[in-house]
Amino acid sequence: xxxxxxxxxxxxxxxxxxxxxxxxxxxxxxxxxxxxxxxxxxxxxxxxxxxxxxxxxxxxxxxxxxxxxxxxxxxxxxxxxxxxxxxxxxxxxxxxxxxxxxxxxxxxxxxxxxxxxxxxxxxxxxxxxxxxxxxxxxxxxxxxxxxxxxxxxxxxxxxxxxxxxxxxxxxxxxxxxxxxxxxxxxxxxxxxxxxxxxxxxxxxxxxxxxxxxxxxxxxxxxxxxxxxxxxxxxxxxxxxxxxxxxxxxxxxxxxxxxxxxxxxxxxxxxxxxxxxxxxxxxxxxxxxxxxxxxxxxxxxxxxxxxxxxxxxxxxxxxxxxxxxxxxxxxxxxxxxxxxxxxxxxxxxxxxxxxxxxxxxxxxxxxxxxxxxxxxxxxxxxxxxxxxxxxxxxxxxxxxxxxxxxxxxxxxxxxxxxxxxxxxxxxxxxxxxxxxxxxxxxxxxxxxxxxxxx
Numbered sequence: 001x002x003x004x005x006x007x008x009x010x011x012x013x014x015x016x017x018x019x020x021x022x023x024x025x026x027x028x029x030x031x032x033x034x035x036x037x038x039x040x041x042x043x044x045x046x047x048x049x050x051x052x053x054x055x056x057x058x059x060x061x062x063x064x065x066x067x068x069x070x071x072x073x074x075x076x077x078x079x080x081x082x083x084x085x086x087x088x089x090x091x092x093x094x095x096x097x098x099x100x101x102x103x104x105x106x107x108x109x110x111x112x113x114x115x116x117x118x119x120x121x122x123x124x125x126x127x128x129x130x131x132x133x134x135x136x137x138x139x140x141x142x143x144x145x146x147x148x149x150x151x152x153x154x155x156x157x158x159x160x161x162x163x164x165x166x167x168x169x170x171x172x173x174x175x176x177x178x179x180x181x182x183x184x185x186x187x188x189x190x191x192x193x194x195x196x197x198x199x200x201x202x203x204x205x206x207x208x209x210x211x212x213x214x215x216x217x218x219x220x221x222x223x224x225x226x227x228x229x230x231x232x233x234x235x236x237x238x239x240x241x242x243x244x245x246x247x248x249x250x251x252x253x254x255x256x257x258x259x260x261x262x263x264x265x266x267x268x269x270x271x272x273x274x275x276x277x278x279x280x281x282x283x284x285x286x287x288x289x290x291x292x293x294x295x296x297x298x299x300x301x302x303x304x305x306x307x308x309x310x311x312x313x314x315x316x317x318x319x320x321x322x323x324x325x326x327x328x329x330x331x332x333x334x335x336x337x338x339x340x341x342x343x344x345x346x347x348x349x350x351x352x353x354x355x356x357x358x359x360x361x362x363x364x365x366x367x368x369x370x371x372x373x374x375x376x377x378x379x380x381x382x383x384x385x386x387x388x389x390x391x392x393x394x395x396x397x398x399x400x401x402x403x404x405x406x407x408x409x410x411x412x413x414x415x416x417x418x419x420x421x422x423x424x425x426x427x428x429x430x431x432x433x434x435x436x437x438x439x440x441x442x443x444x445x446x447x448x449x450x451x452x453x
Contacts, residue, residue: 021401021416031408035064036063036064039051039062039426041063050411050412050437052424052441053423057227057259058289060286060428061336062426062428072331075331075332084113092327093330096333104298104300105277109300109304113296113321113324113329114324117283118152118153118154121156122154124254125157127299129218134306141218143176143219145162145222146162146182148183148226149256150223150227152258162229177212194237197235198238201238209245214249217251220252220254222255223260223270224257225264225273227260230380230417230419230422231417254279255269255270261284264378282296286340287337288336289339292333294330340427345428346427348429350376363441363445370382370387378423381445382418382420383400383420393419403416403421404416407440407441409444410444412444414441
């Protein structure tokens with residue numbers, strides 16, 4: 001048997017693709033990347049692409065940040081790997097836990113490490129089940145999330161993810177309940193104000209708790225901005241409407257900050273941007289600026305105390321991962337937090353966010369753009385067949401995929417999500433690079449919409 005020779009053929013022969021439009025791969029081939037330069041990636045043919053997806057939301061300092069590379073190299077040379085089991089952990093792990101509580105909105109707290117955001121959300125669910133059982137409420141196992149939310153791909157976190165594609169796995173599991181997506185533009189009823197829309201969602205939450213029984217619900221998970229749902233900021237006043245209901249019924253609110261955390265919304269945490277303090281925070285992606293796979297559960301003081309009491313009773317928390325609190329990952333995370341917060345990256349997001357929005361507002365004047373939405377350095381344009389009625393294109397047309405493919409042809413990486421095109425570039429983006437991003441995006445939009453016309 002002759003082995004395939006091209007990079008594309010080798011990828012197709014031996015690799016499975018996750019979350020990939022296979023017709024595009026069959027027609028266009030695989031982009032095999034060799035390295036990165038600032039916000040650009042370079043493929044095996046030497047072609048450069050401006051990556052307006054930051055890898056997968058996470059490469060916020062670009063692809064060759066010298067300080068992050070040096071932090072990784074130094075820690076590999078000093079202590080290349082360990083765990084956080086049996087009362088042992090690295091000094092880097094201790095320092096990162098201190099730093100995460102320090103920069104969190106909590107006065108005190110505890111941190112538990114995983115290898116991804118999916119595992120962190122999965123871990124948080126197990127923690128909630130664990131503490132409720134310890135407190136004499138083993139029936140408190142139901143989890144509330146929202147349709148179109150994304151919380152991960154493990155069996156539990158995929159059950160929280162409100163996406164229809166999980167049906168192919170026979171998910172969600174029983175006890176995972178999805179409420180209305182807080183996207184006013186798409187889900188508001190005719191004549192319904194945004195205030196009334198939020199009131200309706202609050203009533204839905206109250207009615208769901210009453211129907212299911214508050215004493216059966218373990219927690220409510222929410223992204224401040226729904227990322228993989230298509231960059232959906234909450235309707236105005238949404239969290240202020242739902243949090244008192246959750247508090248009244250003793251239901252913890254978990255802020256899934258895998259995408260929003262560490263600067264993506266313009267503040268350190270998305271919950272700060274939307275003015276609420278959750279009971280716990282889930283972190284990943286920007287935590288290490290994409291330079292190491294890591295996730296973290298950051299518990300606020302109340303949940304930390306309750307889970308601590310449950311642990312004391314049985315004398316351990318029987319959960320963890322081999323690479324939890326990996327010393328190299330923790331060293332990189334410490335440096336990444338410093339880079340984002342103290343080297344001007346967060347400042348750059350806030351400085352360029354108005355320019356970002358102004359460009360999107362201009363593109364949203366096109367007849368086939370129904371809405372632009374977002375905050376900070378995470379935005380989306382939603383394509384529509386009819387602007388007045390918000391009628392989407394036929395799904396078989398794969399409009400956002402066609403736009404993204406046209407962008408790729410022009411040397412720009414963006415992400416198709418449903419009928420939306422998402423832009424979430426690295427925080428190091430310059431004004432000329434932002435102009436390049438929008439010039440190429442507009443060319444792609446004009447090309448695809450002309451073809452559809």
